[in-house]
Amino acid sequence: MRRRIVVIGATGHVGTYLVPRLVRAGHEVIALSRGEREPYSPAAEWRAVQRIAIDREAEDAAGTFGERIAALDADAVIDMICFGAASARQLVDALRPTRPLLVHCGTIWVHGPALRVPVTEDEPRTAYGDYGVGKAEIEALLQRETLAGGVPSVILHPGHITGPGWPVITPAGNLDPSTWHKLAHGEPLPLPDLGLGVLHHVHADDVAQAFEQALTRPAAIGASFHVVSAQAMTLRGLAQGVARWFGREANLEFVDWLEYERRVGEEHARVTHDHVARGIAASIDRARSILGYAPRYSSLDALHEALGWLLSSGTIDP
Structure with a gap:
Protein backbone atom coordinates (compact mmCIF):
# COMPACT_ATOMS: atom_id res chain seq x y z
CA MET A 1 0.00 0.00 0.00
CA ARG A 2 1.38 3.40 -1.01
CA ARG A 3 1.84 5.70 1.97
CA ARG A 4 2.97 9.27 2.48
CA ILE A 5 6.07 9.09 4.68
CA VAL A 6 8.04 11.95 6.22
CA VAL A 7 11.65 11.20 7.14
CA ILE A 8 13.24 13.69 9.56
CA GLY A 9 17.03 13.66 9.24
CA ALA A 10 16.79 11.97 5.86
CA THR A 11 20.36 12.40 4.60
CA GLY A 12 22.13 10.91 7.62
CA HIS A 13 23.71 7.49 8.04
CA VAL A 14 20.47 5.51 8.02
CA GLY A 15 18.41 7.84 5.86
CA THR A 16 20.94 7.44 3.05
CA TYR A 17 19.73 3.84 2.74
CA LEU A 18 16.20 4.18 4.06
CA VAL A 19 14.86 6.80 1.66
CA PRO A 20 15.72 4.79 -1.50
CA ARG A 21 14.21 1.70 0.14
CA LEU A 22 10.94 3.54 0.74
CA VAL A 23 10.83 4.85 -2.83
CA ARG A 24 11.44 1.36 -4.22
CA ALA A 25 8.58 0.09 -2.05
CA GLY A 26 6.27 2.54 -3.81
CA HIS A 27 5.83 5.14 -1.07
CA GLU A 28 5.64 8.91 -1.44
CA VAL A 29 8.62 10.22 0.53
CA ILE A 30 9.22 13.69 1.95
CA ALA A 31 12.83 14.02 3.09
CA LEU A 32 13.68 16.65 5.70
CA SER A 33 17.20 17.79 6.54
CA ARG A 34 19.06 20.99 7.24
CA GLY A 35 20.12 21.02 3.60
CA GLU A 36 23.82 21.03 4.41
CA ARG A 37 24.69 17.57 3.15
CA GLU A 38 23.83 15.16 0.37
CA PRO A 39 23.24 11.47 1.22
CA TYR A 40 26.43 9.51 1.86
CA SER A 41 25.75 7.29 -1.16
CA PRO A 42 24.05 8.55 -4.34
CA ALA A 43 20.94 6.73 -5.55
CA ALA A 44 18.60 7.40 -8.45
CA GLU A 45 15.58 7.07 -6.15
CA TRP A 46 16.33 10.47 -4.60
CA ARG A 47 15.03 12.10 -7.79
CA ALA A 48 11.53 10.94 -6.83
CA VAL A 49 11.73 12.46 -3.34
CA GLN A 50 10.38 15.81 -2.17
CA ARG A 51 13.16 17.46 -0.18
CA ILE A 52 12.58 20.16 2.43
CA ALA A 53 15.29 22.09 4.26
CA ILE A 54 14.47 22.61 7.92
CA ASP A 55 16.47 23.52 11.02
CA ARG A 56 14.92 21.46 13.80
CA GLU A 57 16.82 23.12 16.61
CA ALA A 58 15.73 26.59 15.55
CA GLU A 59 12.12 25.56 14.95
CA ASP A 60 11.94 23.68 18.23
CA ALA A 61 13.09 26.85 19.96
CA ALA A 62 10.40 28.82 18.14
CA GLY A 63 7.76 26.20 18.94
CA THR A 64 6.97 25.61 15.27
CA PHE A 65 8.66 22.32 14.43
CA GLY A 66 5.79 20.02 15.35
CA GLU A 67 3.32 22.15 13.44
CA ARG A 68 5.54 22.06 10.34
CA ILE A 69 5.62 18.27 10.42
CA ALA A 70 1.89 17.91 11.11
CA ALA A 71 1.10 20.16 8.14
CA LEU A 72 2.73 17.62 5.82
CA ASP A 73 -0.22 15.27 6.52
CA ALA A 74 1.85 12.08 6.61
CA ASP A 75 0.66 8.53 7.15
CA ALA A 76 3.93 7.85 8.97
CA VAL A 77 6.74 9.99 10.39
CA ILE A 78 10.23 8.55 10.81
CA ASP A 79 12.25 10.61 13.27
CA MET A 80 16.00 10.00 13.05
CA ILE A 81 17.23 13.07 14.93
CA CYS A 82 15.27 13.59 18.14
CA PHE A 83 17.56 13.76 21.18
CA GLY A 84 15.46 15.25 23.97
CA ALA A 85 12.06 14.69 25.55
CA ALA A 86 10.97 18.31 25.05
CA SER A 87 11.49 18.02 21.29
CA ALA A 88 9.65 14.70 21.19
CA ARG A 89 6.77 16.13 23.20
CA GLN A 90 6.36 19.05 20.80
CA LEU A 91 6.20 16.68 17.85
CA VAL A 92 3.77 14.30 19.52
CA ASP A 93 1.45 17.12 20.60
CA ALA A 94 1.27 18.38 17.02
CA LEU A 95 0.68 14.91 15.55
CA ARG A 96 -1.97 13.83 18.06
CA PRO A 97 -5.02 15.11 16.11
CA THR A 98 -4.21 12.95 13.05
CA ARG A 99 -2.22 10.15 14.78
CA PRO A 100 0.23 9.05 12.06
CA LEU A 101 2.57 6.22 12.96
CA LEU A 102 5.73 7.65 14.56
CA VAL A 103 8.88 5.53 14.22
CA HIS A 104 11.66 6.86 16.45
CA CYS A 105 15.40 6.18 16.29
CA GLY A 106 16.67 5.43 19.79
CA THR A 107 19.99 3.82 20.77
CA ILE A 108 21.26 0.73 22.58
CA TRP A 109 22.82 3.27 24.95
CA VAL A 110 19.50 3.38 26.80
CA HIS A 111 21.25 0.47 28.54
CA GLY A 112 24.11 1.01 30.96
CA PRO A 113 26.56 -1.73 32.00
CA ALA A 114 25.02 -5.11 31.27
CA LEU A 115 24.02 -7.49 34.05
CA ARG A 116 22.74 -10.23 31.72
CA VAL A 117 23.72 -10.93 28.13
CA PRO A 118 22.46 -10.84 25.53
CA VAL A 119 20.65 -7.71 26.69
CA THR A 120 16.93 -7.78 25.90
CA GLU A 121 14.59 -4.85 25.42
CA ASP A 122 12.93 -5.69 28.75
CA GLU A 123 16.01 -4.87 30.81
CA PRO A 124 15.60 -1.83 33.11
CA ARG A 125 16.84 1.39 31.55
CA THR A 126 20.16 2.23 33.22
CA ALA A 127 21.37 4.86 30.77
CA TYR A 128 23.91 7.46 31.80
CA GLY A 129 25.26 10.46 29.94
CA ASP A 130 23.12 13.04 28.15
CA TYR A 131 22.69 11.00 24.97
CA GLY A 132 21.54 7.73 26.53
CA VAL A 133 19.44 9.41 29.22
CA GLY A 134 17.74 11.64 26.66
CA LYS A 135 16.86 8.69 24.45
CA ALA A 136 15.52 6.71 27.41
CA GLU A 137 13.28 9.65 28.37
CA ILE A 138 11.96 9.88 24.81
CA GLU A 139 11.26 6.14 24.76
CA ALA A 140 9.24 6.37 27.98
CA LEU A 141 7.31 9.40 26.69
CA LEU A 142 6.40 7.71 23.40
CA GLN A 143 5.32 4.49 25.09
CA ARG A 144 3.08 6.39 27.52
CA GLU A 145 1.59 8.27 24.56
CA THR A 146 0.84 5.04 22.71
CA LEU A 147 -0.69 3.35 25.74
CA ALA A 148 -2.93 6.38 26.31
CA GLY A 149 -4.37 6.03 22.81
CA GLY A 150 -2.50 8.96 21.34
CA VAL A 151 0.15 8.88 18.62
CA PRO A 152 1.14 5.26 17.92
CA SER A 153 4.89 4.72 18.01
CA VAL A 154 7.63 2.18 17.41
CA ILE A 155 11.13 2.68 18.86
CA LEU A 156 14.22 1.17 17.27
CA HIS A 157 17.51 1.04 19.18
CA PRO A 158 20.50 0.70 16.81
CA GLY A 159 24.00 -0.24 17.89
CA HIS A 160 27.18 1.34 16.51
CA ILE A 161 25.97 2.38 13.06
CA THR A 162 28.57 1.49 10.46
CA GLY A 163 28.97 1.91 6.71
CA PRO A 164 30.87 3.72 3.96
CA HIS A 200 27.81 -4.35 18.79
CA HIS A 201 28.03 -2.83 15.34
CA VAL A 202 25.28 -2.70 12.72
CA HIS A 203 25.38 -1.69 9.07
CA ALA A 204 23.30 1.39 8.26
CA ASP A 205 21.35 -0.52 5.60
CA ASP A 206 20.33 -3.13 8.15
CA VAL A 207 19.01 -0.33 10.37
CA ALA A 208 17.14 1.02 7.33
CA GLN A 209 15.69 -2.44 6.78
CA ALA A 210 14.27 -2.45 10.31
CA PHE A 211 12.71 1.00 9.89
CA GLU A 212 11.07 -0.06 6.64
CA GLN A 213 9.66 -3.20 8.25
CA ALA A 214 8.37 -1.31 11.28
CA LEU A 215 5.99 0.60 9.00
CA THR A 216 4.04 -2.55 8.15
CA ARG A 217 3.99 -4.50 11.43
CA PRO A 218 0.98 -3.50 13.59
CA ALA A 219 2.23 -5.82 16.34
CA ALA A 220 5.29 -3.57 16.70
CA ILE A 221 3.30 -0.54 17.87
CA GLY A 222 4.14 0.41 21.42
CA ALA A 223 7.27 -1.74 21.54
CA SER A 224 11.02 -1.17 21.39
CA PHE A 225 13.47 -3.20 19.34
CA HIS A 226 17.23 -3.67 19.26
CA VAL A 227 18.70 -3.29 15.77
CA VAL A 228 22.23 -4.69 15.65
CA SER A 229 24.19 -7.37 13.83
CA ALA A 230 23.47 -10.98 14.68
CA ALA A 281 25.66 -7.49 23.42
CA ALA A 282 22.05 -6.93 22.40
CA SER A 283 19.45 -9.56 21.57
CA ILE A 284 17.58 -9.22 18.28
CA ASP A 285 15.09 -12.03 18.99
CA ARG A 286 12.16 -9.59 19.31
CA ALA A 287 13.07 -7.76 16.11
CA ARG A 288 13.38 -11.06 14.26
CA SER A 289 10.02 -12.40 15.45
CA ILE A 290 7.90 -9.23 15.19
CA LEU A 291 9.59 -7.11 12.51
CA GLY A 292 10.99 -9.95 10.44
CA TYR A 293 14.41 -8.33 10.87
CA ALA A 294 17.21 -10.29 9.22
CA PRO A 295 20.56 -8.44 9.24
CA ARG A 296 22.58 -8.98 6.06
Missing part, protein backbone atom coordinates in the same frame (compact mmCIF):
# COMPACT_ATOMS: atom_id res chain seq x y z
CA GLY A 165 31.06 7.48 4.07
CA TRP A 166 31.91 8.38 7.66
CA PRO A 167 34.36 7.49 10.45
CA VAL A 168 33.13 4.44 12.37
CA ILE A 169 33.85 2.90 15.77
CA THR A 170 37.14 1.03 15.40
CA PRO A 171 38.18 -2.29 16.97
CA ALA A 172 39.64 -0.17 19.78
CA GLY A 173 36.18 1.20 20.61
CA ASN A 174 36.92 4.77 19.52
CA LEU A 175 37.37 6.91 16.40
CA ASP A 176 41.17 6.98 16.37
CA PRO A 177 42.21 6.48 12.68
CA SER A 178 45.62 5.23 13.79
CA THR A 179 43.91 2.01 14.91
CA TRP A 180 43.38 1.02 11.27
CA HIS A 181 46.96 1.98 10.42
CA LYS A 182 48.39 -0.17 13.21
CA LEU A 183 46.35 -3.19 12.18
CA ALA A 184 47.26 -2.73 8.52
CA HIS A 185 50.99 -2.43 9.22
CA GLY A 186 51.34 -4.97 12.02
CA GLU A 187 52.26 -2.29 14.56
CA PRO A 188 51.42 -2.80 18.26
CA LEU A 189 47.82 -1.92 19.11
CA PRO A 190 47.18 -1.34 22.83
CA LEU A 191 43.85 -2.55 24.21
CA PRO A 192 42.50 -2.30 27.77
CA ASP A 193 40.82 -5.06 29.79
CA LEU A 194 42.57 -7.86 27.85
CA GLY A 195 40.68 -6.74 24.74
CA LEU A 196 37.52 -8.38 26.06
CA GLY A 197 35.31 -5.29 25.89
CA VAL A 198 32.26 -5.89 23.72
CA LEU A 199 30.98 -3.80 20.80
CA GLN A 231 26.46 -11.22 17.02
CA ALA A 232 28.48 -8.76 19.09
CA MET A 233 32.27 -9.03 19.08
CA THR A 234 35.12 -8.30 21.45
CA LEU A 235 37.77 -5.69 20.72
CA ARG A 236 40.37 -8.41 20.19
CA GLY A 237 38.06 -10.34 17.86
CA LEU A 238 37.41 -7.27 15.73
CA ALA A 239 41.12 -6.38 15.69
CA GLN A 240 42.11 -9.86 14.58
CA GLY A 241 39.46 -9.85 11.87
CA VAL A 242 40.61 -6.49 10.48
CA ALA A 243 44.31 -7.41 10.58
CA ARG A 244 43.64 -10.56 8.55
CA TRP A 245 42.18 -8.46 5.74
CA PHE A 246 45.70 -7.08 5.39
CA GLY A 247 47.27 -10.55 5.54
CA ARG A 248 48.51 -10.09 9.11
CA GLU A 249 47.91 -11.26 12.64
CA ALA A 250 46.93 -8.48 15.00
CA ASN A 251 49.85 -7.33 17.16
CA LEU A 252 47.92 -6.70 20.36
CA GLU A 253 49.31 -5.36 23.61
CA PHE A 254 47.02 -5.65 26.63
CA VAL A 255 47.53 -2.78 29.05
CA ASP A 256 45.83 -1.23 32.07
CA TRP A 257 43.72 1.89 31.70
CA LEU A 258 46.41 4.31 32.85
CA GLU A 259 48.84 2.98 30.28
CA TYR A 260 46.13 2.92 27.65
CA GLU A 261 45.38 6.61 28.19
CA ARG A 262 49.08 7.41 28.04
CA ARG A 263 49.39 5.58 24.73
CA VAL A 264 46.29 6.84 22.89
CA GLY A 265 45.49 10.13 24.62
CA GLU A 266 42.77 11.20 27.02
CA GLU A 267 39.99 11.73 24.46
CA HIS A 268 40.36 8.39 22.65
CA ALA A 269 40.70 6.58 25.97
CA ARG A 270 37.50 8.20 27.25
CA VAL A 271 35.54 7.13 24.16
CA THR A 272 36.85 3.58 24.44
CA HIS A 273 35.88 3.50 28.12
CA ASP A 274 32.37 4.79 27.34
CA HIS A 275 31.87 1.93 24.90
CA VAL A 276 33.37 -1.00 26.77
CA ALA A 277 31.99 0.04 30.19
CA ARG A 278 28.52 -0.75 28.86
CA GLY A 279 29.61 -4.04 27.29
CA ILE A 280 26.33 -4.34 25.40
CA TYR A 297 25.87 -7.84 7.58
CA SER A 298 27.86 -9.31 10.43
CA SER A 299 29.80 -6.88 12.61
CA LEU A 300 32.96 -7.63 10.63
CA ASP A 301 31.17 -7.36 7.27
CA ALA A 302 29.91 -3.90 8.24
CA LEU A 303 33.41 -2.83 9.26
CA HIS A 304 34.87 -4.25 6.05
CA GLU A 305 32.67 -2.06 3.87
CA ALA A 306 33.42 0.99 6.01
CA LEU A 307 37.15 0.27 5.86
CA GLY A 308 37.00 0.01 2.06
CA TRP A 309 35.65 3.55 1.93
CA LEU A 310 38.22 4.83 4.42
CA LEU A 311 40.98 3.41 2.22
CA SER A 312 39.57 4.59 -1.11
CA SER A 313 38.92 8.10 0.22
CA GLY A 314 42.45 8.40 1.57
CA THR A 315 41.17 8.83 5.11
CA ILE A 316 43.59 6.15 6.26
CA ASP A 317 46.88 4.94 4.76
CA PRO A 318 46.96 1.24 3.80
